[in-house]
Amino acid sequence: MLGMFRTQSSLTRADVMEQTGLSRSTVNQRLDALLAAGLVVPSGEGTPTGGRPASRFTFNRSRGVLLVADIGATGMRTALCDLRGTVCHESERTIDVADGPQSVLTAAQEMFAALLRTAGRTPAEVYGVGIDVPGPVDFGTGQVVSPPIMSGWDRYDIPGWFAAHYDCPVLVDKDVNAMAFGEQRTVHPDVPHLLMVKAGTGVGAGLILDGHVHRGADGAAGDIGHIPVHVADADDEPVCRCGNTGCVEAYAGGWALVRDLRAAGLDVTTVDDAVTLIRTGNVTAVRLARRAGRILGGAIADSVSLFNPRVVVVTGQLVRIEEQLFAGIREMVYKRSLPLATRNLQIVPTRLEARAGLVGLALLLADGIFAPARVEQLMLAG
Amino acid sequence: MLGMFRTQSSLTRADVMEQTGLSRSTVNQRLDALLAAGLVVPSGEGTPTGGRPASRFTFNRSRGVLLVADIGATGMRTALCDLRGTVCHESERTIDVADGPQSVLTAAQEMFAALLRTAGRTPAEVYGVGIDVPGPVDFGTGQVVSPPIMSGWDRYDIPGWFAAHYDCPVLVDKDVNAMAFGEQRTVHPDVPHLLMVKAGTGVGAGLILDGHVHRGADGAAGDIGHIPVHVADADDEPVCRCGNTGCVEAYAGGWALVRDLRAAGLDVTTVDDAVTLIRTGNVTAVRLARRAGRILGGAIADSVSLFNPRVVVVTGQLVRIEEQLFAGIREMVYKRSLPLATRNLQIVPTRLEARAGLVGLALLLADGIFAPARVEQLMLAG
Numbered sequence: 001m002l003g004m005f006r007t008q009s010s011l012t013r014a015d016v017m018e019q020t021g022l023s024r025s026t027v028n029q030r031l032d033a034l035l036a037a038g039l040v041v042p043s044g045e046g047t048p049t050g051g052r053p054a055s056r057f058t059f060n061r062s063r064g065v066l067l068v069a070d071i072g073a074t075g076m077r078t079a080l081c082d083l084r085g086t087v088c089h090e091s092e093r094t095i096d097v098a099d100g101p102q103s104v105l106t107a108a109q110e111m112f113a114a115l116l117r118t119a120g121r122t123p124a125e126v127y128g129v130g131i132d133v134p135g136p137v138d139f140g141t142g143q144v145v146s147p148p149i150m151s152g153w154d155r156y157d158i159p160g161w162f163a164a165h166y167d168c169p170v171l172v173d174k175d176v177n178a179m180a181f182g183e184q185r186t187v188h189p190d191v192p193h194l195l196m197v198k199a200g201t202g203v204g205a206g207l208i209l210d211g212h213v214h215r216g217a218d219g220a221a222g223d224i225g226h227i228p229v230h231v232a233d234a235d236d237e238p239v240c241r242c243g244n245t246g247c248v249e250a251y252a253g254g255w256a257l258v259r260d261l262r263a264a265g266l267d268v269t270t271v272d273d274a275v276t277l278i279r280t281g282n283v284t285a286v287r288l289a290r291r292a293g294r295i296l297g298g299a300i301a302d303s304v305s306l307f308n309p310r311v312v313v314v315t316g317q318l319v320r321i322e323e324q325l326f327a328g329i330r331e332m333v334y335k336r337s338l339p340l341a342t343r344n345l346q347i348v349p350t351r352l353e354a355r356a357g358l359v360g361l362a363l364l365l366a367d368g369i370f371a372p373a374r375v376e377q378l379m380l381a382g
Numbered sequence: 383m384l385g386m387f388r389t390q391s392s393l394t395r396a397d398v399m400e401q402t403g404l405s406r407s408t409v410n411q412r413l414d415a416l417l418a419a420g421l422v423v424p425s426g427e428g429t430p431t432g433g434r435p436a437s438r439f440t441f442n443r444s445r446g447v448l449l450v451a452d453i454g455a456t457g458m459r460t461a462l463c464d465l466r467g468t469v470c471h472e473s474e475r476t477i478d479v480a481d482g483p484q485s486v487l488t489a490a491q492e493m494f495a496a497l498l499r500t501a502g503r504t505p506a507e508v509y510g511v512g513i514d515v516p517g518p519v520d521f522g523t524g525q526v527v528s529p530p531i532m533s534g535w536d537r538y539d540i541p542g543w544f545a546a547h548y549d550c551p552v553l554v555d556k557d558v559n560a561m562a563f564g565e566q567r568t569v570h571p572d573v574p575h576l577l578m579v580k581a582g583t584g585v586g587a588g589l590i591l592d593g594h595v596h597r598g599a600d601g602a603a604g605d606i607g608h609i610p611v612h613v614a615d616a617d618d619e620p621v622c623r624c625g626n627t628g629c630v631e632a633y634a635g636g637w638a639l640v641r642d643l644r645a646a647g648l649d650v651t652t653v654d655d656a657v658t659l660i661r662t663g664n665v666t667a668v669r670l671a672r673r674a675g676r677i678l679g680g681a682i683a684d685s686v687s688l689f690n691p692r693v694v695v696v697t698g699q700l701v702r703i704e705e706q707l708f709a710g711i712r713e714m715v716y717k718r719s720l721p722l723a724t725r726n727l728q729i730v731p732t733r734l735e736a737r738a739g740l741v742g743l744a745l746l747l748a749d750g751i752f753a754p755a756r757v758e759q760l761m762l763a764g
Contacts, residue, residue: 023405136722145722193599205688209591216690217575220723223687228680228718230612244718298610302684305605306587308598336610336626340518340527341602 001030002039002370005059006084010043012055031057038063039083059084064127065119066365067166069108070175070357071133073097073149073201077358078108080115083127085366087358089115097134100152105161112165129162129170130365132178132357134202139219142172148241149202171365175357176222176315177213179350180206182360183313187351195309196350197224199296199325200316201254201271202241207307213364225249227299231291248299252292254317260288271317278321289321293328300329300347301336308341315350322349383412384421384752387441388466392425394437413439420445421465441466446509447501448747449548451490452557452739453515455479455531455583459740460490462497465509467748469740471497479516482534487543494547511544511552512747514560514739516584521601524554530623531584553747557739558604558697559595561732562588564742565695569733577691578732579606581678581707582698583636583653584623589689595746607631609681613673630681634674636699642670653699660703671703675710682711682729683718690723697732704731 004011004019011019016027034040035057043058065088066081074097079090091111095104108131116123135147142159144150159170180196188194194208203225207214215221226240226247237246238256250256254271261268261277264284268274278285300312312333318325326347334342352359386393386401393401398409416422417439425440447470448463456479461472473493477486490513498504517529524541526532541552562578570576576590585607589596596603608622608629619628620638632638636653643650643659646666650656660667682694694715700707708729716724734741 021402021404021408023403023408026403026405136720138722146720207688209596210594212592214591214689216723217573217692218690218722218726220720221688221690223690223720223723226718226720227684227687302609303688305609306589306603306685306688307596308600308603308605310599336608338518338528338602338605338608340520340600341598341605344600 001027002034002059005034005040005057006366006370010056010058012057061086064125065116065121066128066130066362066369067112067115067126068130068358068361068365069111069132070178070361071095071097071104071108071131072175072357073134076104076108076111077354078111078115079358079362080112080119080121081362081366083366083370085362085364087355087362089118090358091115097149097153098151101156101158101161105158109162109165123166126166126168128168128365128369129166130178130361131158131162131170131172132175132361133158133172134175134204136223137172137174137219139173139215142170144172145219169369171361171368173213173215173361173364174204174206174219174222176204176206177215178206178358178360178364179315179352179356180208180313180360181213181364182356182358183315183350183352184208184211185363186359188311188313191310193307193309194311194313195300195303195307196313196315196356197296197300197303198316199252199254199292199314199318203249203253203296203299203316205303207309209307224299224303225253227302229295229298231295248295252295252299257288257292257318261285264288275317275320278324286324289318289324290328292318293325294332295328296325297329297332298336301333304333304337304341304345310344310346312345312347313350314347315353315356319349383409384416384441387416387422387439388748388752392438392440394439443468446507447498447503448510448512448744448751449494449497449508450512450740450743450747451493451514452560452743453477453479453486453490453513454557454739455516458486458490458493459737460493460497461740461744462494462501462503463744463748465748465752467744467746469737469744471500472740473497479531479535480533483538483540483543487540491544491547505548508548508550510550510747510751511548512560512743513540513544513552513554514557514743515540515554516557516586518605519554519556519601521555521597524552526554527601551751553743553750555595555597555743555746556586556588556601556604558586558588559597560588560740560742560746561697561734561738562590562695562742563595563746564738564740565697565732565734566590566593567745568741570693570695573692575689575691576693576695577682577685577689578695578697578738579678579682579685580698581634581636581674581696581700585631585635585678585681585698587685589691591689606681606685607635609684611677611680613677630677634677634681639670639674639700643667646670657699657702660706668706671700671706672710674700675707676714677710678707679711679714680718683715686715686719686723686727692726692728694727694729695732696729697735697738701731 041060043056061082070077077092079087144153196206205222205224238250240247240250278289423442425438443464452459459474526535578588587604587606620632622629622632660671
């Protein structure tokens with residue numbers, strides 16, 4: 001029933017009865033519990049007559065706060081959000097995810113504490129903590145599992161670490177799942193099937209199916225970066241960070257572009273250097289960028305063939321070389337996937353850009369906390 | 383509310399109120415409509431006292447019948463089912479799908495008419511018709527779209543053809559979707575994410591995600607057979623039936639195996655010949671079968687990386703060469719997919735075998751017909 005209040009501005013008892021078909025006594029009982037928990041409040045828009053109580057009720061988005069941290073390979077964004085998942089205060093800083101969980105989570109907690117002070121809130125008012133990371137997550141336990149680039153994080157108990165600071169649920173997810181959800185819910189709300197591809201230092205994907213994040217049986221879904229590819233003009237298959245050879249990422253990831261540009265004698269150190277060089281029009285750099293686009297496009301074509309989304313959103317640092325990248329992607333997708341799957345397909349760059357993870361994580365967390373089973377727990381506690 | 387009766391043997395009015403939380407008057411109103419439509423009947427198991435009506439009610443699975451036809455490239459199976467989707471009478475015959483829709487659908491209709499006579503039923507008692515075909519289907523319109531092997535079927539209005547015979551919904555789906563649903567619902571009911579791969583004359587896949595068939599935005603999902611692969615020992619990429627080169631199916635489909643065995647001077651004409659030869663242990667045939675297994679395995683590994691299913695079911699004629707095929711499939715999947723995705727993965731042959739499509743189609747049709755929106759139509763009509 002809380003779901004109705006979360007999606008509609010205000011409701012009367014009669015509205016709830018009409019929309020649910022529930023009996024008056026059931027509606028009264030559940031609404032009283034939500035009022036007692038402070039999750040629903042009189043909206044003040046009603047027309048109370050005489051001494052009767054207010055007739056309209058609304059979701060109390062300020063009853064508590066959510067804290068979220070979008071952890072990347074080299075940077076972290078954190079936010080304090082209301083219970084609808086709307087970002088209220090936000091901060092960011094540089095990190096190195098390979099410093100390990102103690103260091104990175106301590107930094108996140110410092111940022112959370114600062115955000116709570118800014119908002120004049122206490123840890124007791126935190127209804128949920130959400131963390132996303134650039135690696136595979138066993139969603140059920142919140143553990144990072146065999147992450148290629150997060151040394152020291154394997155099987156680390158992230159929810160357990162935050163339990164020392166907050167008495168609330170902790171959601172841990174893969175970064176690109178949060179990005180996909182953020183982009184779908186805010187930019188493409190009418191598109192049930194969406195594929196988000198992150199082309200940054202590494203390559204990954206998030207799948208939205210029927211409006212929900214598809215994590216698969218173990219949370220491993222969306223592993224597009226380690227699909228093997230064959231490239232006719234490559235002498236040897238390059239070794240990937242995952243230990244295999246010839247992965248999509250080993251050709252088209254930012255780290256692989258940097259490797260190839262350096263091998264060609266060009267002076268680049270970071271993925272941003274590579275992007276800047278490609279944007280200057282350097283012939284070698286542009287050729288490699290187009291190749292990366294075609295290789296990414298091959299993997300996206302496989303995904304389109306298997307999953308038939310309506311929209312593919314591309315994000316990550318490489319999206320800044322849109323012209324070269326998208327030409328290659330489109331070429332491969334339209335060449336390889338069924339006409340039925342591509343006739344209405346859109347391939348577009350991210351609109352939320354670097355904030356997609358943070359926005360999506362807050363919305364995922366709000367949905368997760370207010371799932372029916374959770375609400376009962378909140379009401380018992382509240 | 384009908385859904386409760388479909389999944390539970392019998393219910394009282396009080397059971398329905400308790401399980402739904404609906405008011406007594408709403409329950410009475412909806413139950414009366416279901417009784418009037420004949421979809422729910424007194425179960426006779428109640429304890430009526432005096433002149434009061436029966437207190438327990440049950441789904442009337444015999445209120446009407448469902449007719450389903452599983453159309454393959456070279457054969458067709460049809461069945462008459464009760465409204466739970468249980469097969470009651472069944473028949474099969476040889477066809478050539480390339481004879482086109484008029485010929486094949488006329489054959490299906492003859493078989494349906496014979497099944498109705500056998501069961502002592504009339505066309506007016508048919509609540510739904512379900513058809514599956516070996517090609518891509520635009521699920522919304524029931525049209526086959528650009529099918530590689532179904533010449534003459536492109537955009538053919540299958541539901542329109544049956545409208546001349548039956549006044550009921552007509553569901554058209556891709557064969558492997560029906561197979562996947564049948565296998566999941568009857569053999570793996572506790573597995574929400576399942577991938578079904580058909581390795582027959584062609585290669586295709588059906589995806590069950592969260593217990594539902596995932597058809598994608600246009601019904602094109604599961605197109606695993608036309609993912610491009612690279613094979614180191616192939617001189618030139620073989621041309622596929624779809625017009626592209628180097629597709630999975632162009633190496634590992636039954637038709638490609640026949641082509642390669644003949645090129646090696648072996649006397650085979652059909653896919654069954656090829657399977658028989660491989661099972662004799664002929665060295666060349668076994669080598670080609672193992673290669674087909676690895677190529678299928680590469681495509682299945684891509685699917686496992688993207689979707690992370692718990693179970694992969696393999697079906698189609700080639701499943702009869704289980705030893706060689708599964709060795710190759712397992713080798714590639716465990717080599718290429720994330721440990722997180724493979725640690726609990728099962729790769730198994732079909733248990734329903736050639737009946738998977740028929741069984742799944744009947745269950746899909748029953749679910750489709752008794753979806754809430756449809757039930758209202760039935761009640762208005764009934």
